[in-house]
Amino acid sequence: MIISMRRHASREEIEHVFERLREFGYKVHSIEGEERVVIGAVGVGPYVESCLESLRAASGVETAVRISAPYKFVSREFKPAKTAVRVNGTEIGGSEFIVIAGPCSVESEQQLMQTAVAVAKAGGKLLRGGAFKPRTSPYDFQGLELDGLKLLQKAKRETGLAIVTEIMSDRDVELVAEHADVMQVGARNMQNFSLLKALGTCGRPVLLKRGMSSTIKELLMSAEYLVAHGNPNVILCERGIRTFETETRNTCDIAAIPLLNGLTHLPVILDPSHATGKRRLVPPLARAAVAIGADGIIVEVHPNPEKAISDGAQSLKLQDFAAMMTELEPFIELWKHSRSRELAAAV
Amino acid sequence: MIISMRRHASREEIEHVFERLREFGYKVHSIEGEERVVIGAVGVGPYVESCLESLRAASGVETAVRISAPYKFVSREFKPAKTAVRVNGTEIGGSEFIVIAGPCSVESEQQLMQTAVAVAKAGGKLLRGGAFKPRTSPYDFQGLELDGLKLLQKAKRETGLAIVTEIMSDRDVELVAEHADVMQVGARNMQNFSLLKALGTCGRPVLLKRGMSSTIKELLMSAEYLVAHGNPNVILCERGIRTFETETRNTCDIAAIPLLNGLTHLPVILDPSHATGKRRLVPPLARAAVAIGADGIIVEVHPNPEKAISDGAQSLKLQDFAAMMTELEPFIELWKHSRSRELAAAV
Amino acid sequence: MIISMRRHASREEIEHVFERLREFGYKVHSIEGEERVVIGAVGVGPYVESCLESLRAASGVETAVRISAPYKFVSREFKPAKTAVRVNGTEIGGSEFIVIAGPCSVESEQQLMQTAVAVAKAGGKLLRGGAFKPRTSPYDFQGLELDGLKLLQKAKRETGLAIVTEIMSDRDVELVAEHADVMQVGARNMQNFSLLKALGTCGRPVLLKRGMSSTIKELLMSAEYLVAHGNPNVILCERGIRTFETETRNTCDIAAIPLLNGLTHLPVILDPSHATGKRRLVPPLARAAVAIGADGIIVEVHPNPEKAISDGAQSLKLQDFAAMMTELEPFIELWKHSRSRELAAAV
């Protein structure tokens, strides 16, 4: 922790900060500059944020910043080897590039089965589909709920695809965990801490989407909630952030992928559908995801996007999805070479 | 709804959009420009967003935008007279400028009582204080929970101040509603739709904070959730949005206040503490809030900000709060003149 | 300067940083934490940014941040007393709240004279009006240029109002300085360093608008360019920043005003017209500017906003401007009391 005092801070103010730091259990070092005094605090006390807040409130203090990362279990420093999350015989974060695909919402048996069969045939490994839908408007379709979950189960039985579906409330954790292989936390719930705590013990891997205005650090802190509450199987997902640009639905922060790869051992995937909101941008973004070293992608696919209840504009048609999968093949080959070198180097 | 076709869209594509619009129950008008065809759709069908999404996914369509506001019950057009939310004998949105104050977190009986007494004495009308705390880190103080709620009740008994406290999960609605006069939805939960639905029938007014990256429209849609699910007593709160600027904790979007006043009949207050994150900016922002015509403010106050477990840097000391209240007086006088003219004009 | 080494940085890496810092002329202090080593560097060498960049590029370094402010002449620490910029017998930053008003563009003699007379009559002290116009599109009106400057001169002769007009290129500095009392640097040119350097010796005060995505620190650095190149008469202007919110043209960062007041001695004004882009929001924002302690406002006014070539939607009609000025009076009274107390305290 580094505390920078104001210019002309008094000796009393400086001494007071020393005392406070010692109360919180830190060892204190001071650097007397020409302009101001800077204080370094060594050690790790409980409630680091509270200590920082406290110091910021103290007289004579200009800034107080923490140096160590605020997360622990999810950091590469804590666990240097990449985590592979196992789902239904497949590994996310392992030696395969994983494609998750399916409709935004589960709408009907026919829509879901047709999509699931196409996803499986084209090489997708998991099926996505929302049964509980977070909608900005109370007047729009809110999802088929339990009926949707049952349809997802049916699709799984018929195609063998594992199921990823969204969980919106800590009240529904048990119900969703019964039907899903992976529990998806949507962008709007990334900092729904009650939900994160409840998912710590749900017994299912969690696909954690980055909040639309969340920093990388906050994403990792939310992952830390899951791990600290008992669930080490977390998959991170970059899905675009909110910026001033409106040509795309969100701004795809693709650099977050290699950045996260350096900071955490958890697998990281890209959602090119939400990141752009435009169907024609999905295949180029998917190629970029492979090239940059993501662990997979999650893509919206619909048999008839025009009749989709939600996200039609960004959903691929079944044949476009198949074409994209073919186009990705040589890129995935390069990905595999690179990944196998990394895995060999890690041994 | 206005659908703008691409240049060179084919006759079939245009006809197809006509058909889709009619299926959704709209009357269709087309304008044949020199460059492109623009289609106007009149009427209000169900699932407007779905219809828009559908059209955006149709071949030949460039953009599809809705013209009418997506919210209804909360709009000024629906209810031109301003709503005054009644809490414990006080009205927010009425003829008084309301000050809500208190600590970020309830920490102890002594801390809370000392603050409550000071708030009441200086002219505050409601006491704020968190018993359930949303914290970015799983390792920081998470609130006193039920014990905190009980202390708030005690403070209410001793000072007569009504209680505002945060609700984080739909599971806790009943418990919090038993102890609080106003249910606060924090910025991170503004789009926690499960929680909003549950609060529709909680029987308590809701203080809805704007999400840190939520648009004005989204804030109004979340308020619409509350009203549509049965709760007309909603107080909106601007608390700063997330931008590139880091000198302040958030960027206070003060223009949101008169803007909201034009769009909705619901009362709007400002939280200058979270909006800036810096104690010394709170009094000037509070003056601005009065001058711009907010219905009130919500301010963090602490007997000893340096020992605060959270938000110390932005909390006012008790004497600073009292000084601010005194300084606000002549501004509040001007506010009252202006408000009484408005109320008279509305009759 | 504080350099935080990576966990497990080697002894060589740490020693290397020591050496580099000494080469740059700093004294070095190191703090050996449990997790990592943090190095403090004391002293002020030339090219601080280069030194930081260099350290960030060094092996084993995680972060390198400067502690001292990057600006000097504009800081309150350098000059504690507020600067009053004298223009034509008026002071901006002194004991009067200054209103600058006028059309976005100078369009015609009639338009300008009519506006100027109304501005003067309502109590405005300076006349704004663009002769060189920065327009996003090459196909839109680019300003009357020299003819516009001459009209501004004429308006000054007839009304006594001093002239504020925009300068867009270092090539035009002499020409504009001949006709204007205050040289306005627009938001898009805030970091046009060639222009800033040329304005250092122009002999006229500069009204420096904050760039639409510039931080407070960058605004102060651009002011520092002006002062360091010879021009101490700088007026800062908050005019809204670009964010994700689109209901208003920009997001008015009103907290920047008290924040800047703490960091710099230069006067700070608000432009409520550009900050919001909506005429009806201008008067409430103007009230807030007075209440929060700005040194003045700059407002767009037009005799017939609907026929304005630019910014019609945000321009006040002449009678609305007069009404706003009347409405501001009691707020300005409060402002004066507060300002005279500050000036007395500063003696």
Add this chain to the structure above:
Amino acid sequence: MIISMRRHASREEIEHVFERLREFGYKVHSIEGEERVVIGAVGVGPYVESCLESLRAASGVETAVRISAPYKFVSREFKPAKTAVRVNGTEIGGSEFIVIAGPCSVESEQQLMQTAVAVAKAGGKLLRGGAFKPRTSPYDFQGLELDGLKLLQKAKRETGLAIVTEIMSDRDVELVAEHADVMQVGARNMQNFSLLKALGTCGRPVLLKRGMSSTIKELLMSAEYLVAHGNPNVILCERGIRTFETETRNTCDIAAIPLLNGLTHLPVILDPSHATGKRRLVPPLARAAVAIGADGIIVEVHPNPEKAISDGAQSLKLQDFAAMMTELEPFIELWKHSRSRELAAAV
């Protein structure tokens, strides 16, 4: 142009808008909805923005939006075939993926020659290097100016690499055009319209960097300035935008590349160095740029990043640049296949 009237707009207000539109030369169509009247205006008058502004200022108008794109010459609709900008025997936007590399600033003969030789050897086609440097602080290195330009010329003679260098003022256009093959407009000058106009007739291709808070539309409008003023040889460059995320220097908006490819015929390249600010993120971003279909990249390279006067943290060492070029090879092979298919399809 679509004008949406307010609910309850009067007949007079609607008629007035009709009149105004006709004055501006538009044909008018109105759609009478249940809630409000929407007016479509067909035709293309001069000063479209002025017309829109005018309508927005009219009584009873809620919104007025343009439907047609505000740019013309740079649009794909105007010129469907991709533009290849020819520089010194190389084509940017043609059948080769182009790598531009070099130091941020020209610092010395040795530094520049060493870098140029390494860039040429590794397969770079153009040499970048700044002689005029836009620096946030007036106290930092401002570039070698003319001496820098001469060194760039020397490097060109010795290696055959064409030269890309930044131009900061319309006053220096002739001087820089004498020494450079491509004139670079930096992010801070993207809307320096005086400079853009001057570059219209400079006789050199222009590399136009996206402003750090500029939209895609604004980038295209700035390109339109160049083309409308006589210069059809424009290369667009995505270099990251400013957002709330601070882990990277900017947020790389990679989706801008395929998006621009659909909207304009101009070539588009990526600057992964400024987009991220972190050396280790440059190679993965470069791979993504190839995979997504950019026309090239511009990368910062330095023989000794630690001793770089600017941008050391994001500059690649010479050997790292060579390694990256090798690593890119198979991706560039895939790029070429795809590009040759596109070129064949366009015939």
